Amino acid sequence: MASELCKTISVARLEKHKNLFLNYRNLHHFPLELLKDEGLQYLERLYMKRNSLTTLPENLAQKLPNLVELYLHSNNIVVVPEAIGSLVKLQCLDLSDNALEIVCPEIGRLRALRHLRLANNQLQFLPPESPRQMCHLDCGLPSLQTYLTVDRNRLWYVPRHLCQLPSLNELSMAGNRLAFLPLGISMLFSTVAIPFYIPTNSVLDLGRSRELQYVYVDNNIHLKGLPSYLYNKVIGCSGCGAPIQVSEVKLLSFSSGQLTVFLPAEVKAIGTENDHVLPLQELAMRSLYHTYHSFLKDLNFLSPISLPRSLLELLHCPLGHCHRCSEPMFTIVYPKLFPLRETPMAGLHQGRTAISFVAYCCSTQCLQTFDLLS
Template sequence: MASELCKTISVARLEKHKNLFLNYRNLHHFPLELLKDEGLQYLERLYMKRNSLTTLPENLAQKLPNLVELYLHSNNIVVVPEAIGSLVKLQCLDLSDNALEIVCPEIGRLRALRHLRLANNQLQFLPPEVGDLKELQTLDISTNRLLTLPERLHLCLSLQYLTVDRNRLWCVPRHLCQLPSLNELSMAGNRLAFLPLDLGRSRELQYVYVDNNIHLKGLPSYLYNKVVGCSGCGAPIQVSEVKLLSFSSGQLTVFLPAEVKAIGTENDRVLPLQELAMRSLHHTYHTFLKGGQQLVLWLTAAPPSVCRHLTY
């Protein structure tokens, strides 16, 4: 195995390969052959997924100075070392599924970085220097232990996709609403109780996912025209209300589903999820009418906040 590895690296050096694949090699240490002599000066993409690496060498940037993409998915790396900041041409860094506890501040020196993936680790915080990544477009920090996000994150002016699912967030910094390029924000499975009222004000933001935040009481009104995922939020409405609200046509009877949540009030300036559900029922009602089918809508004791959103 070792001789085969050395041969692979030697061929890459002699033929000046730009891509090197060292996935599934059961490597416990960074190969010395990669760091030998002048290293691999022409290498741009290094794939070392699903090994058993625990550290990265301090002279990585010196030996691989033109590295653009580094894939270290599924290893056992605990710390992102200071040396990572010297890979000045790096555009993509994947450290998902490791054992990361610390990301060094020097990561902010990766000014060319566009994609940073740190999902499935043990991070409790991100250094504020992440805000120095002006070219960053994708940031995936899902399935960690984050309690909050760095306020300087709003300085990532190119950020388009932010994924923070399955952490321990209890609030969202209002500064995130200022991200001018953000198109998709996913914060499912956290501990959010509220969202900034400005969230969704940006025209660029089109997709927001906050599913399974059981304490979330409402959605900002700016999210009305966005694609929103919010299942598993808020408190379930009473069973009696569910049974009293239905519409039927022939053998078809549709009840207000139990997973619909009654959250938010007009005073909160939020759009209740109950309203979103009723708009869907209203659309279905008119679809039946256009199809020439006879549809009877029974509303015997629905909450007033629901009835206002149905016209017939």
């Protein structure tokens, strides 16, 4: 078997193959023959699914610099080396059905990446550094629709940055440990250093996007509340909202009747209809946000250099936006529960679903005037 493998790789090197199939080879280690001398400089697609690999070599990018697609489905990979970020031409990376517990942030350096498949691992979180221009997570076609699928992992939350996908059509996170979904995701486009100027009235939350049509969060037993911006979408949430305590993480929550809804850790306070004065930190952040975006073009007035990085990132990507008026929110939200509704093609009521829509508002006025049908 070893001699046959070496022969296959040698022929690929000699004949300058662009595609190499090493599926079902019972490989426990990455073949050294692939890394010999200069490697395979012409190789663009490497298929290594259903082996027993546990890791990848550090010099992968050096030896296979022109890789466009790398398929590692159904191995035993626990760790992906930081050097993966040097595969500058990589467009498709399939790591589904492995043993990943984390995804290294260096994947965010893969500026050409369009498909990242991570289903059926042991992930507890996703890296916020993922490429912002990445069109697809798990499957899809670049010119048609965008899909984000991370089913059957151990995810507690979804980073807001990962949802900055301009043409997201389907969001699937079934079979995880989600206790909440992002309150309201601002689809702002940015460069690494300086965000582009986005007028306040052009803020667009994820759920208000026409492109997003399908959201599947089935079998997340801790999840009891769906953000109200998903009201007109096709929703799958069968098996959510089971009466079980969340003990592994500390989450802020609010209750209405018998329903308790968990909120992201970034939420520092929950407002009620009687709270007419916002916290000082919230007022300061909102004022700075509007000032920053109003004068962003005039770098002499307020440049990113004059702000701490943590504050700049928060200004660029707030906790969420009011579902009533789109005002940015940073530390406090005013939640309001609405009953779940039937939507086409979605099994909402299977006898195990206890879940509602939740509107997140920025003030008592918006809380009192918000209606799902308005």
